[in-house]
Amino acid sequence: xxxxxxxxxxxxxxxxxxxxxxxxxxxxxxxxxxxxxxxxxxxxxxxxxxxxxxxxxxxxxxxxxxxxxxxxxxxxxxxxxxxxxxxxxxxxxxxxxxxxxxxxxxxxxxxxxxxxxxxxxxxxxxxxxxxxxxxxxxxxxxxxxxxxxxxxxxxxxxxxxxxxxxxxxxxxxxxxxxxxxxxxxxxxxxxxxxxxxxxxxxxxxxxxxxxxxxxxxxxxxxxxxxxxxxxxxxxxxxxxxxxxxxxxxxxxxxxxxxxxxxxxxxxxxxxxxxxxxxxxxxxxxxxxxxxxxxxxxxxxxxxxxxxxxxxxxxxxxxxxxxxxxxxxxxxxxxxxxxxxxxxxxxxxxxxxxxxxxxxxxxxxxxxxxxxxxxxxxxxxxxxxxxxxxxxxxxxxxxxxxxxxxxxxxxxxxxxxxxxxxxxxxxxxxxxxxxxxxxxxxxxxxxxxxxxxxxxxxxxxxxxxxxxxxxxxxxxxxxxxxxxxxxxxxxxxxxxxxxxxxxxxxxxxxxxxxxxxxxxxxxxxxxxxxxxxxxxxxxxxxxxxxxxxxxxxxxxxxx
Amino acid sequence: xxxxxxxxxxxxxxxxxxxxxxxxxxxxxxxxxxxxxxxxxxxxxxxxxxxxxxxxxxxxxxxxxxxxxxxxxxxxxxxxxxxxxxxxxxxxxxxxxxxxxxxxxxxxxxxxxxxxxxxxxxxxxxxxxxxxxxxxxxxxxxxxxxxxxxxxxxxxxxxxxxxxxxxxxxxxxxxxxxxxxxxxxxxxxxxxxxxxxxxxxxxxxxxxxxxxxxxxxxxxxxxxxxxxxxxxxxxxxxxxxxxxxxxxxxxxxxxxxxxxxxxxxxxxxxxxxxxxxxxxxxxxxxxxxxxxxxxxxxxxxxxxxxxxxxxxxxxxxxxxxxxxxxxxxxxxxxxxxxxxxxxxxxxxxxxxxxxxxxxxxxxxxxxxxxxxxxxxxxxxxxxxxxxxxxxxxxxxxxxxxxxxxxxxxxxxxxxxxxxxxxx
Numbered sequence: 016x017x018x019x020x021x022x023x024x025x026x027x028x029x030x031x032x033x034x035x036x037x038x039x040x041x042x043x044x045x046x047x048x049x050x051x052x053x054x055x056x057x058x059x060x061x062x063x064x065x066x067x068x069x070x071x072x073x074x075x076x077x078x079x080x081x082x083x084x085x086x087x088x089x090x091x092x093x094x095x096x097x098x099x100x101x102x103x104x105x106x107x108x109x110x111x112x113x114x115x116x117x118x119x120x121x122x123x124x125x126x127x128x129x130x131x132x133x134x135x136x137x138x139x140x141x142x143x144x145x146x147x148x149x150x151x152x153x154x155x156x157x158x159x160x161x162x163x164x165x166x167x168x169x170x171x172x173x174x175x176x177x178x179x180x181x182x183x184x185x186x187x188x189x190x191x192x193x194x195x196x197x198x199x200x201x202x203x204x205x206x207x208x209x210x211x212x213x214x215x216x217x218x219x220x221x222x223x224x225x226x227x228x229x230x231x232x233x234x235x236x237x238x239x240x241x242x243x244x245x246x247x248x249x250x251x252x253x254x255x256x257x258x259x260x261x262x263x264x265x266x267x268x269x270x271x272x273x274x275x276x277x278x279x280x281x282x283x284x285x286x287x288x289x290x291x292x293x294x295x296x297x298x299x300x301x302x303x304x305x306x307x308x309x310x311x312x313x314x315x316x317x318x319x320x321x322x323x324x325x326x327x328x329x330x331x332x333x334x335x336x337x338x339x340x341x342x343x344x345x346x347x348x349x350x351x352x353x354x355x356x357x358x359x360x361x362x363x364x365x366x367x368x369x370x371x372x373x374x375x376x377x378x379x380x381x382x383x384x385x386x387x388x389x390x391x392x393x394x395x396x397x398x399x400x401x402x403x404x405x406x407x408x409x410x411x412x413x414x415x416x417x418x419x420x421x422x423x424x425x426x427x428x429x430x431x432x433x434x435x436x437x438x439x440x441x442x443x444x445x446x447x448x449x450x451x452x453x454x455x456x457x458x459x460x461x462x463x464x465x466x467x468x469x470x471x472x473x474x475x476x477x478x479x480x481x482x483x484x485x486x487x488x489x490x491x492x493x494x495x496x497x498x499x500x501x502x503x504x505x506x507x508x509x510x511x512x513x514x515x516x517x518x519x520x521x522x523x524x525x526x527x528x529x530x531x532x533x534x535x536x537x538x539x540x541x542x543x544x545x546x547x548x549x550x551x552x553x554x555x556x557x558x559x560x561x562x563x564x565x566x567x568x569x570x571x572x573x
Numbered sequence: 574x575x576x577x578x579x580x581x582x583x584x585x586x587x588x589x590x591x592x593x594x595x596x597x598x599x600x601x602x603x604x605x606x607x608x609x610x611x612x613x614x615x616x617x618x619x620x621x622x623x624x625x626x627x628x629x630x631x632x633x634x635x636x637x638x639x640x641x642x643x644x645x646x647x648x649x650x651x652x653x654x655x656x657x658x659x660x661x662x663x664x665x666x667x668x669x670x671x672x673x674x675x676x677x678x679x680x681x682x683x684x685x686x687x688x689x690x691x692x693x694x695x696x697x698x699x700x701x702x703x704x705x706x707x708x709x710x711x712x713x714x715x716x717x718x719x720x721x722x723x724x725x726x727x728x729x730x731x732x733x734x735x736x737x738x739x740x741x742x743x744x745x746x747x748x749x750x751x752x753x754x755x756x757x758x759x760x761x762x763x764x765x766x767x768x769x770x771x772x773x774x775x776x777x778x779x780x781x782x783x784x785x786x787x788x789x790x791x792x793x794x795x796x797x798x799x800x801x802x803x804x805x806x807x808x809x810x811x812x813x814x815x816x817x818x819x820x821x822x823x824x825x826x827x828x829x830x831x832x833x834x835x836x837x838x839x840x841x842x843x844x845x846x847x848x849x850x851x852x853x854x855x856x857x858x859x860x861x862x863x864x865x866x867x868x869x870x871x872x873x874x875x876x877x878x879x880x881x882x883x884x885x886x887x888x889x890x891x892x893x894x895x896x897x898x899x900x901x902x903x904x905x906x907x908x909x910x911x912x913x914x915x916x917x918x919x920x921x922x923x924x925x926x927x928x929x930x931x932x933x934x935x936x937x938x939x940x941x942x943x944x945x946x947x948x949x950x951x952x953x954x955x956x957x958x959x960x961x962x963x964x965x966x967x968x969x970x971x972x973x974x975x976x977x978x979x980x981x982x983x984x985x986x987x988x989x990x991x992x993x994x995x996x
Binding site for chain 1 (some may be wrong): 588596597605648667668671696699700701702703704705706708709710711713714715736737742743744745823824855857858860874875876878879880881882883884894896922961963967968969970971972
């Protein structure tokens with residue numbers, strides 16, 4: 016059974032195809048070469064004039080696990096209000112609400128899958144799985160239909176690792192532990208959140224700077240970053256260390272971010288939701304944009320990649336592993352409530368509802384800072400489109416964000432409505448750049464798959480899994496990206512005119528580098544003595560993911 | 574039922590009998606039950622499970638024994654006639670709850686857990702102002718003071734002290750924590766007496782005075798003067814001394830059990846405990862630990878939340894979830910609903926008295942005080958089938974093992990078959 020997608024305009028940066036008109040043949044879920052003339056084509060879609068891209072990949076979105084579920088649980092009033100708002104489709108104070116955008120910041124697992132696929136996204140990655148909570152994250156992702164998923168395991172605040180650093184264990188021992196964590200938690204990458212800081216908070220330290228020692232372990236965040244980025248690099252997994260820097264959200268934190276870039280000693284490092292880490296202290300309000308410095312440093316340091324974590328105006332909720340900084344920021348919560356947790360000598364979390372307002376100086380400037388970074392980083396292969404869902408805005412705002420990037424006059428009109436003091440502190444209107452369809456395809460497809468190491472997704476080459484999104488080219492890019500004409504998942508038509516026509520279940524992507532299994536001996540003793548669960552139960556088997564008959568595990572090789 | 578083991582003994586098991594979810598148990602034999610590291614509660618759970626005997630292994634319709642297929646058809650017919658059934662009890666784990674959520678979505682059901690009277694108080698507190706909480710391994714390794722408020726902890730969570738307090742292995746070389754009971758009757762405070770004879774201290778002994786005492790602690794903590802000599806029968810000087818201890822502790826943990834608060838508006842007292850924790854965290858570290866009630870309450874609330882956006886008490890209307898933790902209680906809905914599906918798979922807990930058409934899917938030993946229209950005995954999670962379960966602190970989910978082969982279906986299989994009939 017061969018499906019033919021005929022005459023589409025292909026934006027496939029992995030193969031340097033920028034609007035080339037070509038046919039795509041799909042057989043058994045994959046893109047195949049043009050078959051022989053006598054081969055039977057069972058179905059043909061005429062895509063003349065349509066824009067064709069691979070399915071989009073969200074490389075950083077909080078879609079499952081403890082803190083996401085806490086966010087859902089603690090905000091019933093918000094969800095009920097949103098239900099009403101969706102019904103009324105009223106426009107809130109800002110200008111980001113469209114008939115296509117539900118703004119649901121805490122969707123259920125089911126809705127998460129549906130909303131993603133309806134926008135042409137075919138994969139999303141949970142970036143903050145605390146290893147001890149990984150089973151819950153996989154259970155939730157297991158209930159997320161339509162898309163492929165995966166996650167990054169958080170290290171660098173776990174006692175076991177910090178203890179190894181204090182003991183100056185050799186790099187091989189660290190590498191074995193990191194690899195063991197990837198296997199045990201069924202993840203594809205490693206993240207570090209506020210290196211050392213979450214743990215330090217448990218010892219009553221309230222801030223931790225890059226070169227400041229954790230008082231108990233006597234190691235610095237810089238050492239944590241060096242050790243982990245080297246481990247990830249030496250293990251040979253594709254995804255560079257995913258770094259949520261120290262000093263999240265604090266005025267003046269851009270210096271920490273610049274310093275963090277140097278901590279990897281030239282090895283690949285990904286700085287996540289960098290907008291939240293690009294703040295200066297200039298001006299009357301001691302809060303300013305350092306986007307120019309940050310973008311310049313990214314442009315210069317080719318080993319650095321980043322995603323933006325754009326904020327958009329509305330009610331949302333911030334769910335972070337960074338208990339230290341979330342506790343500090345709890346006073347800004349709106350509505351005023353916060354859930355903070357210390358977790359198992361392994362991790363932490365902090366969940367606070369937030370309402371970003373365009374007339375608030377700080378919020379307005381945060382919005383501008385995010386866009387300044389997008390427009391000032393020159394290489395679209397090294398900057399990624401995220402809102403740090405739900406922390407900056409729900410992922411359903413992506414079409415709006417894409418329009419802000421692609422449409423200068425739309426962007427400048429939005430800017431003109433912001434808090435005036437914030438306008439005076441931003442150079443956004445002087446940035447003339449408009450992203451092209453090709454740039455968008457890099458950021459949301461080819462770049463993301465390359466970064467994570469999913470060789471068979473994110474492009475339209477022969478052999479790729481046929482995750483394909485088809486759009487009608489429209490001047491209104493928000494309308495265009497909100498509602499694809501067709502989405503194919505593994506070659507099956509699953510979305511037509513922006514609505515799901517078939518429910519399917521995606522795979523869970525992992526990386527499983529080789530390691531020395533003898534690492535388990537010490538770990539077992541550690542678990543038996545200090546932890547409250549056994550080592551065996553810490554590990555998640557493949558069977559737990561596919562046992563329900565829907566899931567599957569993909570091991571990505573690099 | 575024969576103890577037809579699925580695994581060779583000895584085997585390690587995870588115990589679902591309380592929210593500690595201890596996974597260091599080793600099952601040595603099933604007749605008689607012999608388990609290493611077991612507490613009284615787990616022995617009794619596994620004895621009850623392995624003794625599940627000759628009666629009630631067959632389903633029944635209107636009290637008459639029948640085959641599974643007939644019982645499924647009868648259950649489906651009751652649900653098909655119902656406009657909005659009440660699915661209550663919900664004594665199950667994650668996999669069972671996943672199936673129930675599917676059924677609830679298509680049948681416009683309302684969901685409530687048998688222990689929600691307690692858990693709702695915690696949920697309300699969390700939704701009102703949030704909280705700062707901790708988990709078991711943090712307590713074991715970090716806590717230097719445990720304030721047990723209105724609960725002896727040991728009766729509901731028997732190995733709490735053994736595993737988290739008396740065990741001297743700590744990552745951070747700290748002394749064994751001091752345990753202070755607040756508002757717990759003297760005869761119950763023995764639960765925390767260590768094997769070496771170290772006693773817990775007590776502040777007040779009457780649980781009903783917990784609200785005023787906690788409020789007084791909050792006042793003293795922010796240096797407010799209290800114009801009384803005692804509060805809740807406790808001298809102010811004693812309370813002041815407790816406040817000082819809390820302030821100097823490096824990691825004080827306040828433990829409470831919503832189910833042990835027998836006074837009305839207990840959520841206000843829980844808020845007051847949370848306020849104490851928050852205030853302490855201005856200068857030192859402290860955290861709370863709400864104890865759960867059991868029968869899978871943490872698993873059910875978590876699963877419900879990721880699948881509907883809400884914990885129980887919730888319902889579906891035309892497939893859309895709604896939430897109301899006051900009106901959607903079993904008690905209230907027994908009056909409004911038109912059918913009851915009662916689920917209790919860990920323990921043989923009877924359905925509440927009602928005249929509604931009733932389907933019971935539960936533990937084989939369930940005592941049927943009123944013959945339900947349909948009774949379908951199912952396997953016990955963690956004994957008869959595998960599953961996944963949340964620990965009381967919600968951060969940990971552990972797999973449950975299948976220990977025994979048997980002829981009973983499990984809850985999700987039964988629900989799936991009912992769904993097929995309804996389709």
